[in-house]
């Protein structure tokens with residue numbers, strides 16, 4: 001039986017808006033809304049945020065100074081900010097590659113399970 005064009009244009013399931021979904025800590029799964037904040041696109045609770053050991057500004061300034069000192073020998077090299085941008089990009093690619101590998105295994109396991 002064919003769906004009418006009206007049906008095809010209407011979602012089968014009405015999902016809540018993203019802004020209405022309760023936040024869930026990416027690390028421990030806590031949904032205690034008063035203790036969860038969004039950090040650069042990831043929901044994280046107060047106690048898990050502490051375990052991230054995010055750098056304080058004075059530490060970042062120290063890193064910039066020591067990076068810039070080494071860069072004096074290679075002035076054409078990337079700045080500290082460019083180096084950080086590059087690392088974020090590379091990390092994302094590595095993450096996707098590893099995830100694809102695992103998703104492939106997961107999918108093959110389902111397929112191989114059917115043969116038993």
Ligand SMILES: [Zn+2]
Pocket residue numbers: 025026027028029030044045046047048049
């Ligand atoms: Zn947490």
